[in-house]
Amino acid sequence: MKISRKEAKESKYWLRLIKATNEDFLVEIEKLIIEAEELRQILSAIINKVQ
Template structure:
């Protein structure tokens, strides 16, 4: 398995782990809003990376890679908001923040 495939797997696991986190949160209005945004951004970063690996040109590769990076930053933002509004889940969130930073 190549490094691209491993990275795609990490993106996928990150998105799935974010989804599991959101499902575990208490059902407040804030968590519903933040969680929906986190699920969107965390799944989008991997999708944009996959698009970048299949880009037809260098310009497309750069654009798709930059979009993936922007989505990754957005995921970190939503994770921070969730962390600040859900004190009991900080260990799991810290792990996701760490993985999100690495990706």
């Protein structure tokens, strides 16, 4: 779970970089950034509940 959470955080990072350098798909990229953050929060909640 911790690895998955880290991967979601890294995905969000790369999506933000893409967004900053590519203005063609801003809406789609923003949706993916939000989804990556939601996934990270879900994984964090699971990790906190298990510990």
